[in-house]
Amino acid sequence: MRYSGLKVIKEALTGHKGWRPTWRDPEPKKSYDVVIIGGGGHGLATAYYLAKNHGITNVAVIEKGWIGGGNVGRNTTIIRSNYLLDGNEPFYELSLKLWEGLEQDFNYNAMVSQRGILNLVHTDAQRDAARRRGNAMILNGSDAELLDTDGVRAMYPFLNFNDARFPIKGGLLHRRGGTVRHDAVAWGYARGADLRGVDIIQNCEVTGFKIENGKCLGVETTKGFIGANKVASCVAGSSSRVMEKAGMRLPIESHVLQAFVSEGLKPVLDGVITFGAGHFYCSQSDKGGLVFGGDLDMYNSYAQRGNLPVVEDVMEGGMALIPALGRVRMLRSWGGIMDMSMDGSPFIDKTHVDGLYFNGGWCYGGFKATPASGWCYAHLLATDTPHKVASAYRLDRFRRGCMIDEKGQGAQPNLH
Amino acid sequence: MIINHPILGPRDSQEFTYLGDAALIDRPDWQAEDAADQFHDYLYLRDNPAGEHRELWFHEQGDRSWLVVTRNTVTHEILNVELARDAARARGRSK
Numbered sequence: 001m002r003y004s005g006l007k008v009i010k011e012a013l014t015g016h017k018g019w020r021p022t023w024r025d026p027e028p029k030k031s032y033d034v035v036i037i038g039g040g041g042h043g044l045a046t047a048y049y050l051a052k053n054h055g056i057t058n059v060a061v062i063e064k065g066w067i068g069g070g071n072v073g074r075n076t077t078i079i080r081s082n083y084l085l086d087g088n089e090p091f092y093e094l095s096l097k098l099w100e101g102l103e104q105d106f107n108y109n110a111m112v113s114q115r116g117i118l119n120l121v122h123t124d125a126q127r128d129a130a131r132r133r134g135n136a137m138i139l140n141g142s143d144a145e146l147l148d149t150d151g152v153r154a155m156y157p158f159l160n161f162n163d164a165r166f167p168i169k170g171g172l173l174h175r176r177g178g179t180v181r182h183d184a185v186a187w188g189y190a191r192g193a194d195l196r197g198v199d200i201i202q203n204c205e206v207t208g209f210k211i212e213n214g215k216c217l218g219v220e221t222t223k224g225f226i227g228a229n230k231v232a233s234c235v236a237g238s239s240s241r242v243m244e245k246a247g248m249r250l251p252i253e254s255h256v257l258q259a260f261v262s263e264g265l266k267p268v269l270d271g272v273i274t275f276g277a278g279h280f281y282c283s284q285s286d287k288g289g290l291v292f293g294g295d296l297d298m299y300n301s302y303a304q305r306g307n308l309p310v311v312e313d314v315m316e317g318g319m320a321l322i323p324a325l326g327r328v329r330m331l332r333s334w335g336g337i338m339d340m341s342m343d344g345s346p347f348i349d350k351t352h353v354d355g356l357y358f359n360g361g362w363c364y365g366g367f368k369a370t371p372a373s374g375w376c377y378a379h380l381l382a383t384d385t386p387h388k389v390a391s392a393y394r395l396d397r398f399r400r401g402c403m404i405d406e407k408g409q410g411a412q413p414n415l416h
Numbered sequence: 417m418i419i420n421h422p423i424l425g426p427r428d429s430q431e432f433t434y435l436g437d438a439a440l441i442d443r444p445d446w447q448a449e450d451a452a453d454q455f456h457d458y459l460y461l462r463d464n465p466a467g468e469h470r471e472l473w474f475h476e477q478g479d480r481s482w483l484v485v486t487r488n489t490v491t492h493e494i495l496n497v498e499l500a501r502d503a504a505r506a507r508g509r510s511k
Contacts (some may be wrong), residue, residue: 240464251460253436253488299434302466302490307417309430342460398460411459412433 002107022187023194028201031227032060033380035219037206037242038235039063041072041182041367042359044189044200044235045380047375048106051196053375054382060200060228061190062221064205068186071237074336075367076259076291078272079282080117080177083140084133084157087392087404089140090346092365094254094389095372096176102371108188109287116271117177118147118155120321122166126277130172137174146174156273160323167278177230177272179283185370209356216246216355232357232381237337238358246356251342251398253413255296257364258306258334260314264288264326273321280317289331292318295362296340298414306335338364344416345404348386348393350376358379358395363416417484420497431477435463438484440468441504459484466490472500 001007001020011018036043036051039061041240061067081096083089103110127146134144148170153161161168190200201223208220209231218227235242236375240250242386254345265288274281282292296316311333318325341347342362346369348359359377362369388394391402398411409415417429444454466489473483483498487493 240462241466247462249457249461251462253462253464254466299429299487300436300464300469300471300489301492303492307429307492309428399456412436414436 003170004111022191024199026177026199026201028060028062028199028221028223029206031218032052032199033058033228034230034232035059035226035228035232036061036232037219038070038233039067039186039190039200040070040234040236041068041186041189042236042373042377043234044068044186044193045370046232046359046377047193047198047200048189048196049374049378050381051193051198053378056382057197059193060199060226061193061198062219062226063200066202067190067200068082068183068381070235071336071338071366072182072186072370073184074259076177076281076283076293077182077285077367078117078177078281079112079180079368080174081132081178082117082119082137082172082174083135083406085404085406088406089136089142089284091372091376091393092387093140093142093367094375098371098375100176100179102185102188104194104205108184108191110117110184111190112178112180113286114176114178115283117174117274118152118175118271119172119274119276120152120168121170121172122277124169127170134172143174143176147171147173147174147342156269158268158322158324159273160321163320166275166320173283175363179272179285180214180366181286182367189374200299206242207245211246211353211356214354216353220266230355230357230381232377234377235364236339236360236361236366239339241281243351243358246353248351250360251395252299252339252361254302254337255299255340255414256301256303256306256337257293257296258310258314258333258335259291259293260311261285261331262290264310264330265290265328273282275317275321278317278320279394280314280321282318282322290325290328296414297335301335302337304335304337306333338362338366340413340416342398342411342413343403343405344407344409344413346373347395348373348390349395350380350384351395374401417494419473419481419494421475421478421481422497422499423481424475427475427478429473431475432473432483433476435472435474438461438472438500438503440472441484441500441507441509464476468495471496
């Protein structure tokens with residue numbers, strides 16, 4: 001079934017009786033060519049591109065809960081390609097290009113909205129850093145504009161320009177960045193993969209791996225053993241817990257990042273604003289709620305909820321930047337668990353176990369990476385060679401001294 | 417979270433800075449044959465358990481002591497707090 005405007009009108013006129021489930025609900029087969037652990041954005045995108053780009057359709061996606069119920073359902077929906085380092089920027093630029101064509105590609109409305117992202121600067125040194133970053137972005141085929149104070153004022157006159165500590169001196173504007181309807185990304189990829197024959201198996205938890213003579217033969221699950229030529233872990237947030245079952249220690253700590261949504265408002269904010277110096281960022285959803293967040297809670301956590309001190313910190317940052325926020329009521333908050341890697345950059349790699357592959361360590365950059373992560377992971381699984389834009393995302397990069405440390409914080413996951 | 421400081425009593429966790437796994441106390445021997453491997457594991461690899469976790473907290477806005485806090489990473493419950501100095505001495509470090 002293809003979705004179209006005509007189909008919507010036809011269904012509206014005939015009582016909406018023609019809609020069908022978007023994906024099947026099959027029982028697992030005895031074995032597959034590829035078993036993907038984790039039915040989130042990355043896992044479903046991997047299955048989709050395995051089928052579409054490489055013709056590998058004997059694939060199962062195994063999800064502990066329901067698909068899209070992990071971090072792809074628990075983020076602030078921002079997409080962007082404004083990284084600085086060579087190991088990262090080409091990857092995120094590929095991701096943004098895939099976002100730009102995503103809806104036509106998988107025939108599903110993901111509400112990709114390139115509303116522009118503005119990173120504010122408050123000092124001369126920050127402006128220099130922004131100029132350097134902008135140049136790096138342009139060199140890698142992305143877009144960047146450096147705005148002065150008047151340029152920012154013309155866009156967002158309601159910001160607090162005269163804050164004593166952080167006066168707004170301009171901003172780096174990335175016009176192609178924006179937001180996406182996050183749940184629809186998971187559903188669109190699930191539908192695209194399912195249509196090509198991929199089995200999506202929900203409510204099925206992986207409880208162990210079957211590894212013999214250094215080769216992974218499949219996974220033990222709550223629905224029995226499932227054999228596989230290749231097993232691909234893709235469970236960001238729980239990577240350490242899953243890979244521990246295969247006897248691996250990872251360069252990852254799990255941390256919680258909180259986000260917030262306000263009550264619905266009339267349109268006030270058409271783009272995304274980031275206030276790095278005050279640890280706050282904000283956009284407005286299509287339903288009208290302001291969506292915003294700030295720092296990590298800073299300590300290891302699997303709690304999927306935050307603590308109040310960070311709530312207060314984020315609100316202070318928000319009030320410092322947008323004083324009018326003081327009149328807005330908070331509707332809800334949530335905490336997502338993320339793999340914080342040792343340098344703040346992800347992994348897409350084979351492991352030392354033959355037939356076992358790893359994708360994780362996305363820190364808080366996992367959502368924007370979804371298409372390119374799936375694209376590159378599928379490439380790795382199909383060809384056993386890394387995709388050229390993900391070739392820096394190796395598990396052994398610390399041993400080789402090739403960290404991709406965007407923030408220059410060293411091996412301090414809570415500071416990235 | 418309230419951290420029950422062994423000397424100063426209950427303190428808000430906001431007074432502290434978090435470093436990470438208390439295994440960082442056990443710095444490898446730099447003269448060992450396999451020192452490079454040991455330091456790689458020490459610096460970059462983590463157990464990252466869901467449940468009890470021993471970790472280092474620095475009382476930066478207090479008496480500047482290091483604590484070893486045993487905390488449940490699923491519930492945020494704090495089970496035990498001791499001075500990192502005592503923990504290190506118990507392991508034969510320092511005099």
